[in-house]
Amino acid sequence: MGSSTGGRPPVMADVAKAAGVSHQTVSRVLNDHPNVRAETRSRVLEAIDLLGYRRNMVARALVTRHSRTLGVVSFDTTLYGPASTVYGIEQAARDAGYFVSIVSLRTIDRAGVRDAINYLIEQGVDGIVVVAPQRSAAAALEDLSPGIPIVAVEGGHSGQVPVVCVDQAEGARLATAHLLKLGHETVWHVRGPQDWLEAEGRVEGWHETLSTAGREIPEVLSGDWSPRSGYEAGKRLATMAGEVSAVFVANDQMSLGVLRAFTEEGVRVPEQISIVGFDDIPESEFFSPPLTTVRQDFGAVGRHSIDVLLGQLEEGAAKVLERFVVPPDLVVRGSSAPPGA
Amino acid sequence: MGSSTGGRPPVMADVAKAAGVSHQTVSRVLNDHPNVRAETRSRVLEAIDLLGYRRNMVARALVTRHSRTLGVVSFDTTLYGPASTVYGIEQAARDAGYFVSIVSLRTIDRAGVRDAINYLIEQGVDGIVVVAPQRSAAAALEDLSPGIPIVAVEGGHSGQVPVVCVDQAEGARLATAHLLKLGHETVWHVRGPQDWLEAEGRVEGWHETLSTAGREIPEVLSGDWSPRSGYEAGKRLATMAGEVSAVFVANDQMSLGVLRAFTEEGVRVPEQISIVGFDDIPESEFFSPPLTTVRQDFGAVGRHSIDVLLGQLEEGAAKVLERFVVPPDLVVRGSSAPPGA
DNA sequence: ACTGAGAATGTTAGCGATAACACTACCGAA
DNA sequence: TTCGGTAGTGTTATCGCTAACATTCTCAGT
Numbered sequence A, B: 001m002g003s004s005t006g007g008r009p010p011v012m013a014d015v016a017k018a019a020g021v022s023h024q025t026v027s028r029v030l031n032d033h034p035n036v037r038a039e040t041r042s043r044v045l046e047a048i049d050l051l052g053y054r055r056n057m058v059a060r061a062l063v064t065r066h067s068r069t070l071g072v073v074s075f076d077t078t079l080y081g082p083a084s085t086v087y088g089i090e091q092a093a094r095d096a097g098y099f100v101s102i103v104s105l106r107t108i109d110r111a112g113v114r115d116a117i118n119y120l121i122e123q124g125v126d127g128i129v130v131v132a133p134q135r136s137a138a139a140a141l142e143d144l145s146p147g148i149p150i151v152a153v154e155g156g157h158s159g160q161v162p163v164v165c166v167d168q169a170e171g172a173r174l175a176t177a178h179l180l181k182l183g184h185e186t187v188w189h190v191r192g193p194q195d196w197l198e199a200e201g202r203v204e205g206w207h208e209t210l211s212t213a214g215r216e217i218p219e220v221l222s223g224d225w226s227p228r229s230g231y232e233a234g235k236r237l238a239t240m241a242g243e244v245s246a247v248f249v250a251n252d253q254m255s256l257g258v259l260r261a262f263t264e265e266g267v268r269v270p271e272q273i274s275i276v277g278f279d280d281i282p283e284s285e286f287f288s289p290p291l292t293t294v295r296q297d298f299g300a301v302g303r304h305s306i307d308v309l310l311g312q313l314e315e316g317a318a319k320v321l322e323r324f325v326v327p328p329d330l331v332v333r334g335s336s337a338p339p340g341a
Numbered sequence C: 001a002c003t004g005a006g007a008a009t010g011t012t013a014g015c016g017a018t019a020a021c022a023c024t025a026c027c028g029a030a
Numbered sequence D: 001t002t003c004g005g006t007a008g009t010g011t012t013a014t015c016g017c018t019a020a021c022a023t024t025c026t027c028a029g030t
Helices: A012-019 A023-030 A038-051 A057-064 A080-095 A110-122 A135-140 A168-181 A197-212 A227-239 A252-265 A298-315 B012-019 B023-030 B038-051 B057-064 B080-095 B110-122 B135-140 B168-181 B197-212 B227-239 B252-265 B298-315
Strands: A069-075 A099-105 A127-131 A150-153 A163-166 A188-191 A220-222 A246-249 A274-276 A293-295 A323-326 A329-331 B069-075 B099-105 B127-131 B150-153 B163-166 B188-191 B220-222 B246-249 B274-276 B293-295 B323-326 B329-331
Touching: A012 A023, A012 A038, A023 A038, A057 B057, A069 A080, A069 A110, A080 A099, A080 A127, A080 A298, A080 B099, A099 A110, A099 B080, A110 A127, A110 A135, A127 A298, A135 A197, A150 A298, A163 A168, A163 A298, A168 A197, A168 A246, A168 A274, A168 A293, A168 A329, A188 A197, A188 A227, A220 A227, A227 A246, A227 A252, A246 A252, A252 A274, A298 A323, B012 B023, B012 B038, B023 B038, B069 B080, B069 B110, B080 B099, B080 B127, B080 B298, B099 B110, B110 B127, B110 B135, B127 B298, B135 B197, B150 B298, B163 B168, B163 B298, B168 B197, B168 B246, B168 B274, B168 B293, B168 B329, B188 B197, B188 B227, B220 B227, B227 B246, B227 B252, B246 B252, B252 B274, B298 B323
Parallel strands: A069 A099, A069 A127, A127 A150, A150 A163, A163 A323, A188 A220, A188 A246, A246 A274, B069 B099, B069 B127, B127 B150, B150 B163, B163 B323, B188 B220, B188 B246, B246 B274
Antiparallel strands: A099 B099, A293 A329, B293 B329
16 A cells, blocks of 8 residues: 555645645545546545545544544443444444444443543544433433533433433333233332333333222332342242232343243243233243333434434534433233233 | 633633643643642643633544544444443453444445444544454455554454454353263254354364264254244254254354243253253343353453553554453353253 | 753644635636 | 636645743752
8 A cells, every 4th residue: 555655654745746736635525525627536536545545534523623423421231222222323323424432331420421421522522422321320411511412312301401212101001001901900010220210211101000090009129120130029929929910020131030930939921920021122032931021112212312413413502402202112922911811 | 611712612722821831731731741840730730620621632632643542343232242242342441541432333244344444544543343253254354454453352363463252162162061961962053153253163162072072963053143043943953852952052042042942842941951052141040941051251352352452552563463262161050951850 | 159950841843634715727798 | 808707726824732842940069
């Protein structure tokens, strides 16, 4: 590749010299300016190819004040939900011609989120998506230095930034109503961890559906999203097998734990107890029995968050603080059936 | 925040004026140069705080020629393996004071990988980690424009770049030997997709262990990592329940599918057939029965890849092209037992 | 008091690109 | 012929920072 540039990678001036034009003309070719003669353009392109020239985006970003890079702040991208969301965001960003820089927090707290955001701003990102599924993370969005567009995914309606999220309460309503419609007297619930907004939303939808239907509202069991915590909840539910006929579990991983506990305790699903999960991870279809669950469209969440972000970027700060809600779907499989079936 | 900078974000010169020093002194404070009087330093820091100044890393990168950003090229970061690897890389990079820019490919082919790498180089990353678990991706590393350190994770020994990976063959040996030791005559295998190096490595270790032990080598079944493909393989294996007593499945998701198929066909695990998986995803412990599997330490892979990359960065190109292998572990659970137990 | 070595600070010159403006052709209309 | 408009190109300034060198200050040793 690079010849006659003395070892160092070629810069625009080298291309200009090789093509016999000014560096500005090279810049025009690179940026598709209309006022360049076709012959000149091809001569420049030839020189670029010959020298193996690559534009220095850092220098470009310095003068244009745009890096065409977006920042993403997330939490534990090993979990299916966050991983899928981040993937969706990355794909949507790239389709829009943007790069993605990721900061994956180990623990989420106000300071961590704020630091991550500052870190990204220093790096010169044009906008930031914060995947903030926890109350404490959402809170961190309250005290923000303005000046850069931010979108929260799965965050609360903090009022400070636009939010894109799946309608958790609606998903819980679908799940609970499905079980009631099958004929169950009431529905038990294994909720997610306290600090998570998604867990709250699911409790809310479940609670609302039961009370609207005038049903008894059982004590809520708690988990931390992990299969193990579901297993523990399942052990407790198994001891109450007489009074429990249907359980709405706040995610699929915990559902797996509940199923395992039931299997160990000889509780048959769905004959004795029906189970509905949440997320529709790829494994759910192959649980024993296959899990009825609520599917979230993470790809849509990613795309919308990028849409909103780029909207802010292009239309300036005057943009309305929207709240974009993606509807979930119920996927019915073998883990739910009429009581005593 | 920012006052007296006329609306625009403050720059170093603004801080300098506010502190009554030159911008160079501000730079020195920011870069922890020794030759700054303590009193001056604190005056500068005060001004920084007062103005809400944030250093422009883009300008800094332009002059230092280092962005302190690393690029990661990956494939389908929704899968547990890649997601965990990327997470490990990101954490290790941040601990080392580096940012991470991610390009997540939808499909992996030579052109895609090369474009992604060029894309990242243009962006000014200091080095690149390519998570290239497929043969075609590894091939893309052959024809590389040099000039920037690259490390392959899970890639083949292409000879062009250093590689960090888990010893797949060793994991397969552990799994197969475990089943033989339990007393099984031979071990069947459900392999991963053709193009994947990990799938090849696992086949290799399995095959080698069987032939070393002088056992018959059964026909290999194929899957694509998905639970569904495991399910289909499981259906076939169930029809041969008489002659099959042990199966080594190339990942945990497929193992789940196999388990599901066996459950449907009334094949009991581990009484009739033992199963060993690979990966140790968080769900495996709660399968029915809990899955014996091979654990990969993705965190270690991430850390080592960053180590190698930074090593290249700091010690120049003279670095040896190493191959760093992380050993896997066997995790014994309920899905494996002596034959006919 | 004088000197010289270092510490502490300031000044100038880029990094590699784009923006803004200046300039040269060339065209058709007056 | 003269003029104005526009397509095509070049020149200069600038983005915000650090490197390199220049300068001033401080203080011990004579």
